[in-house]
Amino acid sequence: SGGRDDGKADSDSGGGNAAGSSGYTVAFVTHETPGDTFWDKVRAGAEQAAKDTGVTLKYSNDPDAAKQAQLIQSAVDAKVSGIATTLVTPDALAGAVKSAGTAGIPVVGLNAGIDQYQKLGALMYFGSDESLAGTSVGKRIAAQGVKHPLCVIHQTGSVALEARCAGVKSAVPGTENIQVNGADDSAVTTTLQAKLAQDKSIDYVVALNAQVALDAINAKQQSSSTAKVSTFDLNPEIAKRIKDGQVEFAIDQQPYVQGYLAVSSLYLYLKNGNDIGGGKPVLTGPSFVDSANIEKILPFTEKNTR
């Protein structure tokens, strides 16, 4: 018992077009660090959209800005029909995006780069804004009277993560950052444990991904701290913890939607000349998941679509 539930194993089967039947190829380039749940959902959304619209999807990723630029360049070399890319480091990607424009390949931005996408020549944008999301979290916990939250950066020097923490700090000036080794759960746990022991005044932990939030709960128990925990992004485990109250809330920018819209908008643009958002960015978040709405969302997290 407790294993795979056979009934719902094959959730996203169903009708729709076979990939490639519309004749378009879309390159989807992100700054994913391999194995991240968040990006897994972005990709799931993109794949679903590709399936629904009959587009051939080519997904690739590299967290290093220069290499991401290289991936965009190779998509241009491969003469794809459209490119969807994250614009987390707009200056670094500008050249590659421009060369796509020169080659007549439409580009849409997603996830990050809300202020710069137009300048770079991307047609549309789907996403949230990292610092806006951070600020929303900050405002919400400030309202509870939190004075000294800890913002956990699980990937050194990541622009997106730093932006989230900066957002939190803009609403709660007492925010403190900490760096952990996100590739090792026991290291995350002990580091947080140490931090909570070192500074007893920490009254809140803001995790920037779901697994770190789980580790934070562990650390909290070990160091008998009373700090509360909230997190960015969802996974099934976190959904359960929200339900039983161990995690206050998760802020969700609906990665599945970002992936889905980026691909389907390109399809519509290519097929039909549509412009989604009317020249303005399309926001997919932030939306809060907490005990109020968790019941509704829980089944979707199980399916890896939220």
Added chain:
Amino acid sequence: MTDTLADHADRALRRGEPLVELIGVGKSYGPIRALRDVDLVAAAGEVTCVLGDNGAGKSTLIKIISGLHPHTAGTMRVDRVERSFGSPREALDLGIATVYQDLAVVPLMEVWRNFFLGSELVAGRYPLAGMRIREMRRIADQELRKMGIAVADINQPIGTLSGGQRQCVAIARAVYFGARVLILDEPTAALGVKQSGVVLKYIAAARDAGLAVVFITHNPQHAYLVGDHFVILKLGAAVLDARRGTVTLDELTTQMAGGDELAELARELDRR
């Protein structure tokens, strides 16, 4: 020292019985033919001396017998059974112990560990059984003292010993573990007069204990002192193969040095 040899020597050895026979053995290193068509017999109770110029193939020959390289032509028989060793372990297991010219010691390891390397004394047969370290230290020390070498500390890394001291460890080890066949590649090269004498005595004692000894040396005097059988290699082929009595020391020396050159040298250098 005779006690060590007698203790360890295989008691079933009968004098004159051939233990290792090479018939038409050859060896190429890629394009380089180091050895061609060499015959050699190492018989129990006899010392076979192999002499020859530098690069003549002497070391190559003994590396074949001791299992370090397989030969590429001809046949080798050990105890009348045809063999081609895949590893030195197989040779050791047949009682063939070797002193290599480049010594085969592990510089960073202690002297006693080097002495017993590959043939450690253990307290039991289970995998992680402790070694009988105290005993190993004692034996190593004792065997070295017998050669007239007192190392300051049997626990010092062998890399800190002098060249000759290292040579002595390698010899003492081979003598101690050589149960049937003892192979020595220029054992006296780095040794002083006294230690050379000790080694020659060992060789004689091994012979007397019934072991087959293969002795490589550049020193015809040394060879003649203990040898029963002399093989001279030149450019990888045997140019002389004679029993003691059929050849004199002078002949041997002359053969090795390439005829009259030596006489001329003596004349040239003579300052008296």
Added chain:
Amino acid sequence: MTDTLADHADRALRRGEPLVELIGVGKSYGPIRALRDVDLVAAAGEVTCVLGDNGAGKSTLIKIISGLHPHTAGTMRVDRVERSFGSPREALDLGIATVYQDLAVVPLMEVWRNFFLGSELVAGRYPLAGMRIREMRRIADQELRKMGIAVADINQPIGTLSGGQRQCVAIARAVYFGARVLILDEPTAALGVKQSGVVLKYIAAARDAGLAVVFITHNPQHAYLVGDHFVILKLGAAVLDARRGTVTLDELTTQMAGGDELAELARELDRR
């Protein structure tokens, strides 16, 4: 071969002039005292032989002169100037060339590169000036041939040569670059009769060209053939220091072997 030596020898050398003097020199390796209170003079046009048991400190002595280790006691003078070398380069720059017992070759490098290592011939004085490779190959090959060693390929890694061949490369190199003082640590150890003869001739030629030679050997015969001056070390201290003529070959041999032991050995081993 005399040509090589004469070509390279410092022409300002005057026979008998002391080039290297050690006065009360001592050396400790941490707790181990390898050398104590040794005096030695290497004079132009003379061969100084250093003899002694294994571990007596001979190599340690020459490592001090060649700049490999600094001494820990006493004084060393080169050309009457007191010195303590920080690196072998300093010794080389004063024209002191050495053959080390452990050879100091780089196994993976070609023979000719090893020959010229540290003293390459270059086509210009700018940093990345090309080496005169063809010339270096020719010279290396030629110098080795003079020693009676014809390596199959001057471009093969020196690690694939036989022990004796490697020794010859090291000797040829030192002779070629030794402008004033030539130091040889057991150069004939791995050599056959013929090659040993060649090396002794080299030593004699170096002496005649006015170089100071320090010659370490275990072979009293060899030492006596060329030596002008004999130093015997025992446990790090000099026990004999005699000029040629004040000591006979027999005395030398006896001193080295520790008295009567040798006679007994000869008796013991004598089979005729």
Added chain:
Amino acid sequence: MRRSLRLLARPEAGALAAALVIFVFFLVVAPSFRSMAAFCTVLYQSSTIGIVAVGVGLLMIGGEFDLSAGVITISAGLVNSMFCWYLGVNLWAGALLSLAFCLLVGFLNGWLVMRTGIPSFLVTLGTFFVLQGANLGVTKLVTGSVSSRDISAIDGFTSLQKVFAWSFPLGAATVWITVLWWALFVALAAWTLQRARIGNWIYAVGGAADSARAVGVPVVRTKIGLFMTVSFLGWFVGMHLLYRFNTLQAGNGVGNEFLYIIAAVVGGTLLTGGFGNAFGVAIGAFIFGTTSLGIVYAGWDPNWFKAFLGVMLLLAVLVNTYVRRLSSAPAPAAPAAGPPVPVPAASGKEG
């Protein structure tokens, strides 16, 4: 005997001194470091690095590297978790399957290295990439996401958790069973290296493989055995991670292989093989654990974390080298170029 004890004690003496210096340093600068709880946290953190590091240390003494040692911990956990979750079988079966899998990977590493003569650095780099990719690819295939599913409800969980991830309170502190396991593995490795015949072989194959082979040491078997030891310990840590955290991220574990190597080298293992010591490696892991958590306990600016870590590591190594020089009193090294004799402290090509 007295003399020999001094000599045996030598290699780790430096590392121990360095560990003490660093530990006392943090006791002084970080008030919250001065508690049993903090000490236990440091020990736990050190043990999760230290267990695999012991194996990596042995392997490095034996003259080889294993870059796949970090990801194999995650592979081990994933095999166990997904096999049991997918088929719904008892977790013990999955744990054994995972063990067999890990040993096979170790065997393959060793076999390829010995058979092809390709440096272990490259072979295990290949394994590292393959495992890393497979972790992600297979997990995605099986579970539809990039992390394994919660297995805490599957049979056998509680008993396995007792073995691999049990903890008990000690005053205000929590002691994890991994610390005890770590001590056990270190003791076993130390015994093996100093007292067992195989230890002799390990030093020999690392110090001079050709010479070892010439005197009859089974070089191939020894080295393959070492690779399998590393995978076994990787499996062990994988089990701990799985039974402590219930789920595993398929992308994790990357980078830890270098922490193991760092622990080994800081603890005095020679990078070129042939010299080192199990206690030294353990102390190396402890130094790493102390430093990385000590910086947090001290509350230093996290932006500079890595810079502090680098400085502390260099300090530790310097103290280690200095103490070892003192205690072994080797030849006074010729200025700058390092000692010309193979005194282990600073010899080899790194000298």
Added chain:
Amino acid sequence: MRRSLRLLARPEAGALAAALVIFVFFLVVAPSFRSMAAFCTVLYQSSTIGIVAVGVGLLMIGGEFDLSAGVITISAGLVNSMFCWYLGVNLWAGALLSLAFCLLVGFLNGWLVMRTGIPSFLVTLGTFFVLQGANLGVTKLVTGSVSSRDISAIDGFTSLQKVFAWSFPLGAATVWITVLWWALFVALAAWTLQRARIGNWIYAVGGAADSARAVGVPVVRTKIGLFMTVSFLGWFVGMHLLYRFNTLQAGNGVGNEFLYIIAAVVGGTLLTGGFGNAFGVAIGAFIFGTTSLGIVYAGWDPNWFKAFLGVMLLLAVLVNTYVRRLSSAPAPAAPAAGPPVPVPAASGKEG
């Protein structure tokens, strides 16, 4: 002479064969790979790895490692960028300052290694952490974020961009100047190794430092020079990154140090020093570039990316080893235990 040419050509022959196999393989499986544009992209990608890899290869032949070679590229760019942005001075001044800084870091690496006898692996690991921390800490201090500011408006940008990040179209493809620089550096390194006196010294200090010292090779100076060469090339790539992308992420560069080492080792450099070849290293970088982009061009599932990469790397190394064995025809190795003589192809402790 014929014979010697064959021998000189040997070390990279295997790597070249491997590169060809991999290249043809992707030509077959990935249609979009079959264009000049794709080839130029691969070349560009290879050059950004390859430039530093040349230096790292030389250093490894010289028997040392440099783990700080990856982050120093970013440090170089950051020093230049932030100095000029903060003070508003001409970028050329910043570039020179940055060059001086990098050379100093290289000198310090080498000096510490030679002076203390601590293995270069540890010393440069320390530098790696320190630089990584400083990159982040200083950038946050100066710019308040984790990336440097856009400097494209500061004086000197256009001229510097011409030098470091110029590109020109070639049909549908774009050729980057780094490819030309790469070719130049490789040629220079090849000349140095094969023809210059310093090349002789590099092989010698890596193959047997003590012997080299004994015959008068300036070991310390040679090694320090090698460390400085690596930092110089790191600076060069840092300049390219800065002037191509205008801004730099302070956290980047980490991990690249291993790509350099991988390129060198795949190209036939001996991990233990003393053997290797500049062309080999260049081909190693090209193999890496081809493989990592080829997988993308082929459109394979990125979840399995690393697994493909691992398999391709192993294949490349196998082909390399096999071809080198064939062409050099060494002693038929004793079964399994590797050749007992120092035939470079598979010798040393890795054999």
